[in-house]
Amino acid sequence: MRSQLKIIIITFGVIVMTAWLASDSRYFTPWLAGVWGIIACVGLLQSVKDQEQKTILNISNSLQVMLAVVLIVATAISTTWNALGQRDMIQGGYLLFTLPVYRRGFTWYLRRFVSLFHLQPKNVP
Numbered sequence: 001m002r003s004q005l006k007i008i009i010i011t012f013g014v015i016v017m018t019a020w021l022a023s024d025s026r027y028f029t030p031w032l033a034g035v036w037g038i039i040a041c042v043g044l045l046q047s048v049k050d051q052e053q054k055t056i057l058n059i060s061n062s063l064q065v066m067l068a069v070v071l072i073v074a075t076a077i078s079t080t081w082n083a084l085g086q087r088d089m090i091q092g093g094y095l096l097f098t099l100p101v102y103r104r105g106f107t108w109y110l111r112r113f114v115s116l117f118h119l120q121p122k123n124v125p
Contacts (some may be wrong), residue, residue, distance in 0.1 A: 029078040064105025
């Protein structure tokens with residue numbers, strides 16, 4: 001019962017925050033608010049505490065990277081690059097606020113990327 005209440009509160013909170021962000025397009029692009037809301041909800045609902053009481057995501061590393069890339073691309077598309085304004089800075093702030101949740105996925109991706117191009121030493125007799 002307690003976990004169901006937590007899910008309801010988190011989901012309701014994210015919906016209210018997303019609706020608030022989308023209500024005024026001066027501060028946030030409405031479709032980006034929806035994308036951010038979905039990604040934030042996934043992050044909040046799939047988080048657990050580890051032995052050190054740190055919050056971590058209970059989803060695969062590849063899915064973490066994929067969600068973060070979707071958020072980065074959506075933010076880049078909605079940014080007015082030729083005339084950066086207050087809305088663009090706020091959207092960038094939300095991006096920077098959300099990305100640390102996916103740090104384990106980024107670490108995994110960087111290790112895989114480096115290992116692809118890492119040259120193995122030759123066996124010299």
